[in-house]
Each structure stands twice: as C-alpha cells, then as structure tokens.
Amino acid sequence: MLRTNGARSRLGCLSCRRRKKKCDEVKPTCAACLRNDLRCVWPDPSPPAKGSGVGSTLQQQAASNATPVPASNAWALASSSAHRNLPVATIPASLSPLSVPGSVLAGAETWRLLDHYLKDTANRLTCLQDSANPFLHTLLPVALGDELLMNTILALSGVHLMQRLPELNSDLQSLTWSSYTIALKQLRIALPAAFDQGSSVDAAWRALLVVLIFYLLEATRGNDPKAMQSHLEGAHHLMAYVKNSNITPTQPSIVSFATDLYIYNAALASFTTNCPPTSIMLPSTWTISSSAPSPEIGVLCGCAHELFTLAPMVSALLWEESSQVSSPTSSDQTFTNKYHDLRAQIEEWKPRSEQEELVLCAQLYQQSLLLLLDSRFARESSQECIDQAFQGLESLLSQLPPTSPIATTATWPVFVFGVYAQNPHQKELTRTYLRDLVRVFGMGVMEAALNQLEEVWAAEPGQIVPSRFFTNEHELLMLC
Known part of the structure; x- marks a missing residue:
C-alpha cells in the first residue's frame, strides 16, 4: 500500500535506503526499483519463533550447513519473501541436512535450491500465494517422499535461479542439471507403470504432474520450444489416459492442481503448430463449483x-x-x-x-x-x-x-x-x-x-521474420 504521509519509513527496500530515496514499500519490487531497473532487495525480518514454519526451518538448516559460495546474492534476492506466511511444518525439522536420493550433491547446495523454490520460484509461477499456493501445500509434501518429484522441483528452482543470477556458482548449476537429467531418466522408467492398466491411476497423475512441471521449467528457460512441445504432447497422452480411467485417484488435490496446469499450458500451446490444435481434455473427476471450488483450481488460469x-x-x-x-x-x-x-x-x-x-x-x-x-x-x-x-x-x-x-x-x-x-x-x-x-x-x-x-x-513491411512465435506469417506460435 502506498504511504501518503511524508514520514520516512524504516521498512523500505535496501536499494532505496542506499540511494536515500523514498520507497513505496510495494513487494516484491517497489516502484522506484522497477522504474530504475534495479534489483529490489528487502531486509530480513525479525527471526520468527523456533519451529514457526518452513522458512525458519530452512534458515536454521542453511545456517548449520553454511559454506562460502559466490551465489550468496541468491539469498538476498529471495529475502523479500522471507516474511510471508509459508505453510507451517511442511518440511519436518528432523531433515538435517536434506539429502535427495539420486542427486549428485547434497547439503548446502540442495538447501539453497529448495529455499529458493520456497521463497521465490513457487510464488512467481502462480497467482495463489504462500499458504494458498499448491506448489507449496500440495506438491512439496508429496515430493518429500518422492525422488522423481523432488529432483523435478530442484531442477525448476535451479533454472529459475539461473535466470535471476546468470553468474550462479558452478556447484548449484551442476546440481540443477544433474537433477533435471536424473528426473528425465526417472520419468522414462515411471511412464510404463503410468500406462499399465493394472497399476493405480495415481501413477499416471504423478507422471502428468512431472511432465507439466518440465513444461514450466522450459518456459522458465525460454529457449527450447521443441522441448516444451514434447512435454505438452506427453501431457496430452497422459491426460487422455486418466480421463478414460475409471479408477478414482487417492489424491483429489493433485488432480485439481495438475488439471489446472494442463488447461493453461494446452490452451496457449494450441497456437504453436501448423496443424489443427488438440482439444483440451478434462477428467470426469474435475469440476468447478462456484460455491466451493477446489483450492488448487486457479493456479495459473485464475478465473478464466x-x-x-x-x-x-x-x-x-x-x-x-x-x-x-x-x-x-x-x-x-x-x-x-x-x-x-x-x-x-x-x-x-x-x-x-x-x-x-x-x-x-x-x-x-x-x-x-x-x-x-x-x-x-x-x-x-x-x-x-x-x-x-x-x-x-x-x-x-x-x-x-x-x-x-x-x-x-x-x-x-x-x-x-x-x-x-x-x-x-x-x-x-x-x-x-x-x-x-x-x-x-x-x-x-x-x-x-x-x-x-x-x-x-x-522488420520491413512484408518481411517474414523467422520466429519461434509464428509458424507462418498468419499464425501465432506462442510458447508460454
């Protein structure tokens, strides 16, 4: 909220304080930093009470594993979200240090990627923030016991962190791409089970969610439209399977969450090929009730x-x-x-x-x-x-x-x-x-x-511009 009086605030961002300018205190990026193309960094709030939530647990674990790394800017970048009301006790305090099976690195680097996911990445992807955000309250608890999902989250967070900080240190970059590679291999192993008629439909929903997160990861990178299209084609096949399945999934929140991601990505990608677009498929278990909608609906689509x-x-x-x-x-x-x-x-x-x-x-x-x-x-x-x-x-x-x-x-x-x-x-x-x-x-x-x-x-009038956004001079090719 904009301040209307002339008093100097002690809650402004560090960039405005350093420049001795008035800050409107709009987070995550104040108007002055937006206008001057500056990185808007906020001071750390007062330390929360012990065991008060995910943010405090992560900071305690990070401190116990602290090592000097060139990517310390990542923590400053994420600190603007540290005050938020993150889901309580999502990560058990007994996880010390976090070690994700299949990752080439563990400890401090893994915690940095997971912390960035909690404080920045998850809330940049969706209009539902903090404790209402299913990237946190739905996806993360499942990922804590699922190596494939956890590696996918680490890869997504690392790619987003590299977009924020191109100078990210080599250990964090290695963990990012190692997590991505391992997750892709694990997905290939998981897909036969997802399509197995004798298996639980939950396996197909899990694979669908991973594929859609891969799509978001490639959108975060923004430089590989072929990979995005491949992931979306996989999502179409998986959605067709779960739509025709008569097995009731055991996690309705995952269904709503994954379906919302699918609708958004499939809709915009319908403009990405020079052949008739694939229609959007909806599972029979997915409904929108104006009186009591699922809290996972509206992640990307909002109310549209x-x-x-x-x-x-x-x-x-x-x-x-x-x-x-x-x-x-x-x-x-x-x-x-x-x-x-x-x-x-x-x-x-x-x-x-x-x-x-x-x-x-x-x-x-x-x-x-x-x-x-x-x-x-x-x-x-x-x-x-x-x-x-x-x-x-x-x-x-x-x-x-x-x-x-x-x-x-x-x-x-x-x-x-x-x-x-x-x-x-x-x-x-x-x-x-x-x-x-x-x-x-x-x-x-x-x-x-x-x-x-x-x-x-x-371009000159009539000039055709080679582009990932057009299949020809008439048709949009938007990858978002």
Whole structure:
C-alpha cells in the first residue's frame, strides 16, 4: 500500500535506503526499483519463533550447513519473501541436512535450491500465494517422499535461479542439471507403470504432474520450444489416459492442481503448430463449483478456465481459414458462422471471481482472443479493430500492475497485442509491460517474447521474420 504521509519509513527496500530515496514499500519490487531497473532487495525480518514454519526451518538448516559460495546474492534476492506466511511444518525439522536420493550433491547446495523454490520460484509461477499456493501445500509434501518429484522441483528452482543470477556458482548449476537429467531418466522408467492398466491411476497423475512441471521449467528457460512441445504432447497422452480411467485417484488435490496446469499450458500451446490444435481434455473427476471450488483450481488460469478451453477453438478456426487458401474445403459463410458463434461465447463469458486482479487478467485473455478473431473475420477494417482493442488494453494494463501475482500469466495476451501493434504508442505500451514482467518474474519466455516483438517491429513491411512465435506469417506460435 502506498504511504501518503511524508514520514520516512524504516521498512523500505535496501536499494532505496542506499540511494536515500523514498520507497513505496510495494513487494516484491517497489516502484522506484522497477522504474530504475534495479534489483529490489528487502531486509530480513525479525527471526520468527523456533519451529514457526518452513522458512525458519530452512534458515536454521542453511545456517548449520553454511559454506562460502559466490551465489550468496541468491539469498538476498529471495529475502523479500522471507516474511510471508509459508505453510507451517511442511518440511519436518528432523531433515538435517536434506539429502535427495539420486542427486549428485547434497547439503548446502540442495538447501539453497529448495529455499529458493520456497521463497521465490513457487510464488512467481502462480497467482495463489504462500499458504494458498499448491506448489507449496500440495506438491512439496508429496515430493518429500518422492525422488522423481523432488529432483523435478530442484531442477525448476535451479533454472529459475539461473535466470535471476546468470553468474550462479558452478556447484548449484551442476546440481540443477544433474537433477533435471536424473528426473528425465526417472520419468522414462515411471511412464510404463503410468500406462499399465493394472497399476493405480495415481501413477499416471504423478507422471502428468512431472511432465507439466518440465513444461514450466522450459518456459522458465525460454529457449527450447521443441522441448516444451514434447512435454505438452506427453501431457496430452497422459491426460487422455486418466480421463478414460475409471479408477478414482487417492489424491483429489493433485488432480485439481495438475488439471489446472494442463488447461493453461494446452490452451496457449494450441497456437504453436501448423496443424489443427488438440482439444483440451478434462477428467470426469474435475469440476468447478462456484460455491466451493477446489483450492488448487486457479493456479495459473485464475478465473478464466472457460476462456482457456475456448482458445483451441479459436486456433482451429484460424488454422482452418488460413489452410483454405491452398485447399478450399469450406465456404466463406461457414467461416462467418463459426466466427460469430465462437465470438459470442467469448464475449458472453463472465468471471467466477470477485478478486479484481484475477478478473482483469481474465479480461486481458478475453480481449486478446477477440482481437485474433476480429482482425481476421470482422467486417470492420483490420486497423479499426486493432485501434479499438488497444484502447481496451491500455485501460486493463493501467489497472493490472506487473507486480500482481496473476500477472505471471499475462505474457501471452500482451504478446498477442504486440504482434498487432501499429504505432509507436501501441508498441511502447506492450514493450514497457513485458519489460516489467521480466524484471518481476524472471521467466525466460517473457524475455523471449519481448525480443521477438522487437524483431517483428524492426522488420520491413512484408518481411517474414523467422520466429519461434509464428509458424507462418498468419499464425501465432506462442510458447508460454
């Protein structure tokens, strides 16, 4: 909350204190640090009572294993989250030191990666924060007894830490890639059991969750779209299996959590191939109740689940229309009818939430899907559609700060608008917002999206820009 009086605060970030500037105390990144492109570092809070929660346990264990490492900046970077109400007693205090089977390193390096996951990575991935975050309260307790899941978490945390600190020391980098390699090998061993008709369906859900975390890991790296696509194809196969299974899973929270991740990633990836997109599959056990939704629903999708299930339909219509040029199969009237029907569904969508920022981000997706349709099929001129859409975008972005947790999912719709940006103001609007997202969340895919837009904007009219975001000059290829 912004302070309105003139008194100097003792709670400001260290960067503002060092520069003797007034800090608005907005965490994790204050406005001054965002504006000046500075690393926003916060002082450690008063030490919590012994045994009060995960953060204190980790700090005690880290202190007992303390060794001088060049990556000490990682602790300062993560300290802005140390005050948060992390889930209590998620990690038993008896784990001293943590030693993950299959990892080449244990002790201090492992704790540093796990601590970064707890304090930074987990809360950068989702709009549900801290004790409400299923990356913490659902995934982590299971991972403590599961070598595959733990290695996957360590790899994800390490990749995110490397995005934050490219100069990360070699031991932590080695642990990151060793954990990733071991997890991939363990997943290959686990997959036959996941598809075994005689095994528990929990094995398939476990494999699905791991594959989706691998997808998030590659999105955090932001430089290997083929790996992302491979992981998503695996997720489609696993979801098809669990959807058709009549076995009730023993962990409903894992089902809701994994399904939410799947819907989000499958929806956006529906624009990534030059063939008809795969429709989103939902298991029979997964439902959304407006009165009592599962706490694991909304991890990435926020309140926009229905919009995400419509995204592949938009992609399919765009693909069908662009393919008709070389192989006419449908009349113009058929496309027009499909367009109006699909547009009506998107425009009539209503959010199932009273949280303002969740609704704003959902509306951002709504408007980006409408822009994709209207720019291709509307009777109005393309330029008129774009100008109207950008008026709505400017209003939405002015109300949705890039520091909001749900803004971690805003890359794709902002990128869509950036593709259609025509004038300097429209380009700067999307450029500034994406820059802020890169600073706040540290995800490689956000930086890749921004770099791609710069290439598109710099291209000559009619020039085709080789890109991971386009399969051709008409079709979006967004990996997010």
